[in-house]
Amino acid sequence: MNTRKLVAVLIVLALVLPLAVACGPQETAQPTEAPVVQPTQAPAEPTKAPEPTPVPLSYDVEIYGDLENLDPSGQIVVYWHQHTSSRDELMLSLIDEFNRTNEWGITVQGESQGGYNDLYQKIIAGIPANQLPSMAVAYQNQAATYAVQGALVALDPYVESEMWGYSQQELDDFFPIALGADILPQFEARYGWPPYKSMEVMYYNEDWLGELGYTEPPNTWDEFAEMACAAAQQPFSGATGEGSSYGYVYSIDASRFATFVFSRGGNIINENGTGYAFNNDPGLEALLFLKDLVDQGCAAEQTERYGDQSDFGAGRSLFTISSISGLPYYKTAVDEGAGFNWSVNPPPHTTSEPRMNIYGASQSIFVSTPEEQLAAWLFIKWMSEPEQQATWASGTGYFPTRDSAAEMLSAYFEEHPTYRKAFTFMAMDYGIESPVAGYDECRAAVEEMLTAVLSGADAETQLNATAEQCNEYLEEAAP
Amino acid sequence: MSTIDQSMTHTSRHGLFAGYRGRRIREALQAYLFLFPGTLLLIVFNLLPVGYALYISMHKWRIQKGHFLAFENYLKALGEPIDVVWVVGGMGLLAAAWMVWRSITAGTSSWGFLLRAAAVLMLLFGGLALIVGFPNMLENGDDDLFKSLLTTFFYSLGTVPLQIVLSFLLANILFQNIRGKTMWRILYFLPYVTVAVASAAVWRTIFDPSRGVINTLLSLAGVAEGNLPKWVFEARGVNLLIGEWLGIEIPTWAAGPSLALVVIILYNIWTYVGYNTVIYLAGLGNVPTEMYEAARIDGASQWELLRHITIPLVSPTTYFLLMMGILGTFRAFNHIYVITTGYTLGFPQGTTMTTSILIFKHFWEGHRFGYASALAFILTGVMLSLTWVQNRLSEGRVFYG
Amino acid sequence: MASEPTTPTHIPQVYRSRGIVTRGLMYLILTLGAIVAVFPFIWMLLTASKTYGEHSQRKFWPVGLTAAPYANRPATQTIIVPLHSPTNDWHGAASSFSPHVEGSIPVQAVTPFVEELLRAKETSVPFNVLILALDSTNDEVQNYDRFILTMGSRIVEQFSTRIDLKEWGGPNYEGSARGRWGPHFEVIEAHPDHLVIKQGWNMLYMFFGNYFSAWKQANFAQYTRNSIITTTLTIAGVVITGTLAAYAFARMNFPAKGLLFTAYLATYMIPWTVVMIPNYLIIIALEDFFKQTFGIPNAWYNNWTALTIPFMVNTFTVFLLRQFFAQIPDDLFDAALIDGCGHLRFLTQIVLPMSKAPLMSVVIFNGIWAWNSLQWPLIVTSTPNWRPITVGLSGFITEAGAETQLIMAGSVITTIPILVLYFFTQKQFTEGIATTGLKG
Known part of the structure; x- marks a missing residue:
């Protein structure tokens, strides 16, 4: 009976196999993007190409159409993002305003896809199925992954376009980080545009620092270690709840590691994106530093998601280092917790000036029709106008990417001095994490490395093995 | 009865469908026609x-289809072709040896000796092939895969037997004239009904x-803060930790599953004990009461009743739960994912991978x-062979009344 | 009934334990087991009643489950709040996007519990709660349905929330602690120059605050509706295909029966991860086909069809029902045949009425599975229109971040419907397991 079953299973599989092979040609015929572009393109080219543009175009007309003469009227733009609840609402009201006021009658449909991960997975699944939105929120490494698959359009032609792009003056208004981060080294092209940014900062408990006899937050990592260990010895007088006190409650996170490395003058990946570069002194120092803090009992790992935030709020962690977008949550945590004075500062550094880890997802446009792509670009551009940036920033706690938005935030600044302080960090020196495909797996490897080293593994061996592993991922995923 | 059928169809039908x-x-x-809707959906x-x-598995397929690889993906996981031949062949020979051996007991005596010899030879060669092939496979194949299979094995071993013993115990107690049977049953079954995302978060x-x-309770019980277990964050083996606690040195190879995996094992047990209990109760209900009475008259003790009547008679249930449990642990995904969510997959340090x-x-x-x-597909293969082995092992031990 | 139900009224003599010690021990084991089984639920409920502070400070018992916040409530009062002109900007902000001060509500009374909390914050009654309107539309039209209530000076943000017209609201309804216990406001009437506001005590909110916040934040209303519909449809489909197939396997003879049955069995072994992407591609292919052939967009993608139809056959169900159908005595069938009954009529008129219990097991099992599905709905839907509650919950878990109390409240909300289904059908369910081959 049971052998029969086994045989039957094999037979069924054997029957299905030819079926599956028969699926093959259908699937290979599937990428329909090219044919979709051509019909709209074909009539446009002979009529319009000769007259207005004697200069050879710097972009592929097949993909972009004749940009300067394109008409985006009446296009429908599907926009996938990861914002939920109040941020989703704000996004919807912005979209609503764009839909009502834009001169081309473009309609944007914002669709929330859950978290970053869900959004990412959905797009990955959507690429082979050719089921993609017009545009989506994407981190640089995610954008690189999509670009490797040929699913994204580079944005340089739009930025440079006389009709639809930016003037040099406008470009100068953007922070260098905002413009630099989205040029993917593997393609030497821009695959995203950032209406907002976030960054890693150090949160510190001012009152506790005062109790310990310090007037200034730490500027160097040595000072940081000294203060953290002092705090572990002398808990905050106003701490609430139960449990131990630490100088620094950390969370295992690849971006945190990047912050540590940047602030020591190192980099995660080399400039042209061909190899990981964290297995040198800054990387090793970062690992050993954290390990040392933990061994001395000055630092401890958080035990639940955002546990560092809760511990900070309860007055049980003198410092934490995390994203500035958590600012409102930190505020709640402190108000609900020990209720002390606190602030943010750039993370300590061994470089002469602070070197920030400024990051944030950008907006990327998927290959569709030239008109739809243009319409998506126009929406992105509208979102990046100072007014919209300011609205978004004051509603979410993210940072605008251009200087002129700051003027419109004066009221918000006044109410949120911490935010105003952090805003000045935007103009500081920065490092860029890893705008390459395959970084997800590398992140996981880095996080495993951190756990391993902190529980006793040899730092140097781990560091080299992880970098090697990451380089393999990089090579495998490269275009 | 077939005569009735025939006469009916004869009188009422003609033509092709007559007779x-x-x-x-x-x-x-x-x-x-009845099977059509289900089968259609099943096929599609x-x-x-x-x-x-x-x-897909025969191609390089990164998001989109790449070039044809034939069995390269499989070989990347399992090592050189020759290793696969050795291991699969060895297992096949072992299985064949078993089947031949089984056939002898029922078979004739004249061929018996020869067959027996053949079985022994097959066993020998099969074992040899495994000894030759397996280390090579481990060496050349994907380390992560073998590590994960070991983890899965620990997971299964930690979960299924305990789950079955506990639920057997509970079912036997509930089968007595206990007050509030329905209430107990509902309480025990609650974990199974709960949405996995929610209960794993809890x-x-x-x-x-x-x-x-x-840990709050443990610290109330006097455990010093530094000694509190780190549960999901603990990558060290549970045997190692117990050894440390008892002051015995445990070698690394005997470290066992990580404490993090133990938490997941506990979750799994918590979820399924109630379900298994309910099914055991059904099994117990089908044991004919006369058997107990007859045995009682013969002066059997409570333990003997359990040993010689209850356990054999509910063996089909045990077998069913065993199989479902093992397959379930091999397929398990959702709760492991949720319990370790927010960290790298397999957190900590790949011990729940x-x-x-x-x-x-x-x-x-x-x-x-x-x-x-x-x-x-390799995992499916492992599951199929496990089911096969389990079927073989249970033959003669499961009592189908 | 074909065979005995589980809970036999007749308990075998032998199994009657005599000793008090034995019985005591049995009850002890049962109680311990029940505590372990139920404790996570109790913990879930306790945590869902806590405030953020209570959870992060490791408090075991939430103050919301004591009398303190509810005692000695001052009387309800109606206040008329004059509204300023929209140009009166908040703290001198220059641009149109920053919130306008619309007016302020004088608060004269809070509960003693809140008073105590305010004292700790160096604030006391009376104080003013500012009404701010975030008018992001730039269209010169005031949206009176969206308010942000903000309490002055230094604890501004903590006390901000939105109130919809004719709905209770007040400081701190978004989950954090203190304001949950008042004061509460209800905007009874909204006029261009004034508002009529009732200050009172919303007991429901005080007690179930976290549930309300979670419900509102995660849009659970829609998700629950979706889950109920898709789960019901899936169950219906499974019952139909399952009964038909099980009947064919149990009571009919046809060529390739063994092979087909084995094929059914084999599908149980397929890990979901393997078939998910191919399944998704198939759904997209179907979507394209329907769009091109019938001109129907979204026939599959973003629709209930993709969420239910692939799961409308379940081999486990087929086995379960087949075992039961096989136990039905042949005589019954023969008798029916004499009456001129065909298979279909025999199935619908005799077999199905007999099979209430196993069908109930099928309903419960498939109900649980369908309600639990998470990854697939995420992939085949891109709007909340048809997304199930599990997707809502897992998104909410990410969104709520550190606010474990809200996550727990969301978990309770997600679990309740399926618990209710189980409570109402548990008797037949248990019986169904007993009467089918489920036990082996």
Whole structure:
């Protein structure tokens, strides 16, 4: 009976196999993007190409159409993002305003896809199925992954376009980080545009620092270690709840590691994106530093998601280092917790000036029709106008990417001095994490490395093995 | 009764569907009609995708289809072709030896000796082939895969037996004249009904090392803060920790599953004990009461009743639960994923990386659709062979009343 | 009934334990087991009643489950709040996007519990709650349905929330602690120059605050509706295909029966991860086909069809029902045949009425599975239109971040419907397991 079953299973599989092979040609015929572009393109080219543009175009007309003469009227733009609840609402009201006021009658449909991960997975699944939105929120490494698959359009032609792009003056208004981060080294092209940014900062408990006899937050990592260990010895007088006190409650996170490395003058990946570069002194120092803090009992790992935030709020962690977008949550945590004075500062550094880890997802446009792509670009551009940036920033706690938005935030600044302080960090020196495909797996490897080293593994061996592993991922995923 | 059938169809039907034969054809057609909706869905959404997955597994497939690789993905996981031949062949020989041996007991005596010899030889060669092939496979294949299979094995071993023993105990107690049977049953079954995402999230907060209620209780019981277990965050083996506690040195190879995996094992037991209990109760209900009474008259003790009547008679239930339990642990994904959510897959340090999580990792983190599909087929192969072995082992031990 | 139900009224003599010690021990084991089984639920409920502070400070018992916040409530009062002109900007902000001060509500009374909390914050009654309107539309039209209530000076943000017209609201309804216990406001009437506001005590909110916040934040209303519909449809489909197939396997003879049955069995072994992407591609292919052939967009993608139809056959169900159908005595069938009954009529008129219990097991099992599905709905839907509650919950878990109390409240909300289904059908369910081959 049971052998029969086994045989039957094999037979069924054997029957299905030819079926599956028969699926093959259908699937290979599937990428329909090219044919979709051509019909709209074909009539446009002979009529319009000769007259207005004697200069050879710097972009592929097949993909972009004749940009300067394109008409985006009446296009429908599907926009996938990861914002939920109040941020989703704000996004919807912005979209609503764009839909009502834009001169081309473009309609944007914002669709929330859950978290970053869900959004990412959905797009990955959507690429082979050719089921993609017009545009989506994407981190640089995610954008690189999509670009490797040929699913994204580079944005340089739009930025440079006389009709639809930016003037040099406008470009100068953007922070260098905002413009630099989205040029993917593997393609030497821009695959995203950032209406907002976030960054890693150090949160510190001012009152506790005062109790310990310090007037200034730490500027160097040595000072940081000294203060953290002092705090572990002398808990905050106003701490609430139960449990131990630490100088620094950390969370295992690849971006945190990047912050540590940047602030020591190192980099995660080399400039042209061909190899990981964290297995040198800054990387090793970062690992050993954290390990040392933990061994001395000055630092401890958080035990639940955002546990560092809760511990900070309860007055049980003198410092934490995390994203500035958590600012409102930190505020709640402190108000609900020990209720002390606190602030943010750039993370300590061994470089002469602070070197920030400024990051944030950008907006990327998927290959569709030239008109739809243009319409998506126009929406992105509208979102990046100072007014919209300011609205978004004051509603979410993210940072605008251009200087002129700051003027419109004066009221918000006044109410949120911490935010105003952090805003000045935007103009500081920065490092860029890893705008390459395959970084997800590398992140996981880095996080495993951190756990391993902190529980006793040899730092140097781990560091080299992880970098090697990451380089393999990089090579495998490269275009 | 068949005479009635025949006379009925004879009088009422003519033509093609007339007669006994006609009735059978008609019944067959009707049966196919009955099976049509289910089978159609099964083909479209189960078998077709399997074939498709097989097709994917034979390609380099990173998000989109790449070039044809034949069995390269499988070999990447399992090592050199020769290793696979040795191992699969060895296992086949072992299985064949078993089957030949079984056939002898029922078979004739004249060939008995020869067959016996053949079985022994097959066993020998099979074992030899495994000894030769297996280390090579471990050496040349994908380390992560073998590590994950070991983790899955620990997971299964930690979960299934305990789950079955506990539920057998509970079912036996509930089967007595206990007050509030329905209430107990509902209470025990609650965990199974709960949405996994929700209960895994709760589990996580209960076992949280600093805010969880378990550690709060432990510290109330006088455990010093530094000695509190780190639960989900503990990558060290549970045997190692127990050894440390008792002051015995445990070698690394005997470290066992990590404490983090133990938390997941506990979750699994918590979820399924109630379910198993309910099914055991059903099994106990089917044991004829006369057997107990007869045995009682013969002066059997309570223990003997359990040993010689209850356990053999509910053995089909045990077998069923065993099989479902093992297959379940091999397929388990959701709760492991939720309990370790927010960290790297397999957190901490890959000690909760069961094979299904590994497949997910290759799929969604590495986007190696082809390789992930190949791994999934290997996992299916392991599951099928386990089921086969289990069927063989249970033969003669499961009592089908 | 074909065979005995589980809970036999006749208990075998032998199994009657005599000793008090034995019985005591049995009850002890049962109680311990029940505590372990139920404790996570109790913990879930306790945590869902806590405030953020209570959870992060490791408090075991939430103050919301004591009398303190509810005692000695001052009387309800109606206040008329004059509204300023929209140009009166908040703290001198210059641009149109920053919130306008619309007016302020004088608060004269809070509960003693809140008073105590305010004292700790160096604030006391009376104080003013500012009404700010975030008018982001730039269209010169005031949206009176969206308010942000903000309490002055230094604890501004903590006390901000939105109130919809004719709905209770007040400081701190978004989950954090203190304001949950008042004061509460209800905007009874909204006029261009004034508002009529009732200050009172919303007991429901005080007690179930976290549930309300979670419900509102995660849009659970829609998700629950979706889950109920898709789960019901899936169950219906499974029952239909399952009964038909099980009947064919149990009571009919046809060529390739063994092979087909084995094929059914084999599908149980397929890990979901393998078939998910191919399944998704199949759904997209179907979507394209329907769009091109019938001109129907979204026939599959973003629709209930993709969420239910692939799961409308379940081999486990087929086995379960087949075992039961096989136990039905042949005589019954023969008798029916004499009456001129065909298979279909025999199935619908005799077999199905007999099979209430196993069908109930099928309903419960498939109900649980369908309600639990998470990854697939995420992939085949892109709007909340048809997304199930599990997707809502898992998104909410990410969104709520550190606010474990809200996550727990969301978990309770997600679990309740399926618990209710189980409570109402548990008797037949248990019986169904007993009467089918489920036990082996």
